[in-house]
Amino acid sequence: MGMYGESAIRAVKLAAGMNIPDPQAAWDQAIRSLTGNALLIKKGCPRTTFLGLCEEGLVRGIPRGTYTSSATNKALAIKAVAALRNEPSIDNAVALWHRVTADRGLEDNQMDVVLSLWKNGDIAGRLSVPVREGTAEPGSVQE
Numbered sequence: 840m841g842m843y844g845e846s847a848i849r850a851v852k853l854a855a856g857m858n859i860p861d862p863q864a865a866w867d868q869a870i871r872s873l874t875g876n877a878l879l880i881k882k883g884c885p886r887t888t889f890l891g892l893c894e895e896g897l898v899r900g901i902p903r904g905t906y907t908s909s910a911t912n913k914a915l916a917i918k919a920v921a922a923l924r925n926e927p928s929i930d931n932a933v934a935l936w937h938r939v940t941a942d943r944g945l946e947d948n949q950m951d952v953v954l955s956l957w958k959n960g961d962i963a964g965r966l967s968v969p970v971r972e973g974t975a976e977p978g979s980v981q982e
Contacts, residue, residue: 841932843885843948844955846870850889851961855900862893862901884947887912889956892920898956899963912949915939919953920962930954 840848849869854860866889870880889898891913896903897920907913922929922938929935932950939950956962 840955840958841948841951842873842879843870843882844951846873846885847889847952847956848959848961849873851898851900851956851959860901862890862898862904862906866890882948883909884912884949885952888916888949888952891916892953892956892962897962899961915949916953919950920957923953923957923962 846866846869849872850862850865853865853868854862857865866886867880870886874880887907887909890907891909892898893901894904894906894913895917897917918939919935922935926938929938932946932948932954935950935954936946953962
């Protein structure tokens with residue numbers, strides 16, 4: 840598990856302690872507890888991946904809501920959860936990235952967030968947005 844996966848797990852615990860869970864504030868507090876490097880704190884891909892999962896109600900203890908404007912990372916996260924549900928033996932970020940994106944581009948810690956939450960038992964709920972095989976775009980194939 841990398842730093843961003845650890846941040847996601849810490850953010851879930853922090854949000855659980857709030858009267859009204861705020862995943863954005865929880866993420867910010869969690870990542871700051873792990874690093875003082877401003878560039879790493881501001882890194883968008885892992886943050887919006889976490890917030891996209893929260894937005895869909897896929898993170899235990901965090902209600903659905905509007906938490907991110909990143910449609911791409913949210914779609915990647917949703918597709919990664921679907922892939923893990925279909926193939927729970929996927930155990931590393933690179934393998935999950937290749938399964939989700941059909942080998943396009945480089946993984947930028949998005950899968951670290953998803954895998955860490957998955958392995959920690961923090962992924963819950965049902966996918967409400969179906970995804971098309973081989974893309975990160977919402978589409979027509981159900982989970």
